[in-house]
Amino acid sequence: MQRQTRTTPRKRPRQARSKATVDTILEATTRVLVKQGFDGLSTNAVASAAGVSIGSLYQYFPNKEALVLALIERHMEEMNTAILAELTRVAKLPLAEAARCVVELTIRAHAVDPELHRVLTEQVPRIGKLARLREMDEICNRMVAGLLTARRNEIAIRDPDLAAFILVSTIESVVHRAALLYPQRLRDPRLIDETTLLVTRYLGVAAN
Amino acid sequence: MQRQTRTTPRKRPRQARSKATVDTILEATTRVLVKQGFDGLSTNAVASAAGVSIGSLYQYFPNKEALVLALIERHMEEMNTAILAELTRVAKLPLAEAARCVVELTIRAHAVDPELHRVLTEQVPRIGKLARLREMDEICNRMVAGLLTARRNEIAIRDPDLAAFILVSTIESVVHRAALLYPQRLRDPRLIDETTLLVTRYLGVAAN
DNA sequence: ATAAAATGCGAGCGATCGCTCACATTGTCT
DNA sequence: AGACAATGTGAGCGATCGCTCGCATTTTAT
Numbered sequence A, B: 001m002q003r004q005t006r007t008t009p010r011k012r013p014r015q016a017r018s019k020a021t022v023d024t025i026l027e028a029t030t031r032v033l034v035k036q037g038f039d040g041l042s043t044n045a046v047a048s049a050a051g052v053s054i055g056s057l058y059q060y061f062p063n064k065e066a067l068v069l070a071l072i073e074r075h076m077e078e079m080n081t082a083i084l085a086e087l088t089r090v091a092k093l094p095l096a097e098a099a100r101c102v103v104e105l106t107i108r109a110h111a112v113d114p115e116l117h118r119v120l121t122e123q124v125p126r127i128g129k130l131a132r133l134r135e136m137d138e139i140c141n142r143m144v145a146g147l148l149t150a151r152r153n154e155i156a157i158r159d160p161d162l163a164a165f166i167l168v169s170t171i172e173s174v175v176h177r178a179a180l181l182y183p184q185r186l187r188d189p190r191l192i193d194e195t196t197l198l199v200t201r202y203l204g205v206a207a208n
Numbered sequence C: 001a002t003a004a005a006a007t008g009c010g011a012g013c014g015a016t017c018g019c020t021c022a023c024a025t026t027g028t029c030t
Numbered sequence D: 001a002g003a004c005a006a007t008g009t010g011a012g013c014g015a016t017c018g019c020t021c022g023c024a025t026t027t028t029a030t
Helices: A016-040 A043-050 A054-060 A064-089 A095-112 A114-126 A130-150 A160-181 A183-187 A189-203 B016-040 B043-050 B054-060 B064-089 B095-112 B114-126 B130-150 B160-181 B183-187 B189-203
Strands: none
Touching: A016 A043, A016 A054, A016 A064, A016 A114, A016 B114, A043 A054, A043 A064, A064 A095, A064 A114, A064 A130, A095 A114, A095 A160, A095 A183, A095 A189, A114 A130, A114 A160, A114 B016, A114 B114, A130 A160, A160 A183, A160 A189, A160 B160, A160 B189, A189 B160, A189 B189, B016 B043, B016 B054, B016 B064, B016 B114, B043 B054, B043 B064, B064 B095, B064 B114, B064 B130, B095 B114, B095 B160, B095 B183, B095 B189, B114 B130, B114 B160, B130 B160, B160 B183, B160 B189
8 A cells, every 4th residue: 555654634624614524524434434444444435425525535634544543633632631631620639539530531431432432542553643642641641640749648659650650551441441341341330439449549548 | 345254264274284384374474464564464465475375375364354363363362371370370379479470471471572462452353253352351350350259358359350350451451551652661670560569459468 | 106185376357445636616805 | 707716526547455266286095
């Protein structure tokens, strides 16, 4: 294959008409992606699913990857800002409560559109832009590390940076894995309880 | 695309010659997969990388997916038996020690061929045969649950099944994530320490 | 030695895919 | 109203891919 490597749009939509076109295309991309998977995703299929000419698609997206990348960027951005906002919100709460809130938010976020989330996270490593992801991940890590450092005297942690990595990895991964392998567990409140317990015991702030 | 869905080999290699061919093909698949990724993987490319005719390839593998599936099955089988063996081996050790051993093994397993492991785990959800994977995962879960139940009086766990899910997810995911995002951490002994700490504190058997 | 089975070969068919380009239509500005 | 930019269209080119099939070669069985 190996045609294009550019993933930035070739043209910015200036008029309302073209903005609508771009939105339609991205919506169609989502639909096709969820229904067919990344392999069944072709630019022709997206264009026709969007009811838009293939030529129009290529006005705004230089290639197939750019389509998925736009989706990933949008999705991850949403997730990350939601998490950061929640972290800020719970910064002053008792740590056990704060942990529970973050766990709950993570689970809620995964429950919104699990299929899309799954397909997108699968595709992330295949798209070049791991860097961007890593960046957001590290912002999150640093923020957690900051929180841990600020309340160092409350917790049984020596290295806040390493602990932050462990915590972020753990919460994200347990939830992600539950969503992937045992979707029904996402509805189970005991998953929240137990994940919170994992976190609080690790931090040494568990109630029980 | 949508050509074949069968993933079982069409013919069993009976003679030594054909067994060698199959091995060569699988080796080549590994090489191509690591170098080109799943998208760059074509049956033609594999055949030529293996120095084998495309016709021969199709004697033993009905399609592209079957190639990757064979690799996944083999790889996961190895991993699983290694983990199960280790679990059996450490069953009588103090829990803190046992936890550390399992964490160490998991990290070692990920360090063998991180690239291949990464590519393969990426492809797992795309191949139909999630079922097989889930099966192995559940064997592992049940075994851990069994261990936890057997030593119920030593630990601060109410539901061994849920705890087993959490533990298996946690260890696998933290290590996997480290391998994916921060490969150098795999060499860091503090990752072992901290992951072990996470586990032991959760179980309520931490030394410190 | 000979037949039969197993294995290996690779040209090439049909289908699909990514993408371009010449042209038509719609919107904006003066 | 006229000019120019922005946007939309889709036939179709070139490339690749999955896979088949007729045939050659090697191994096994008798």
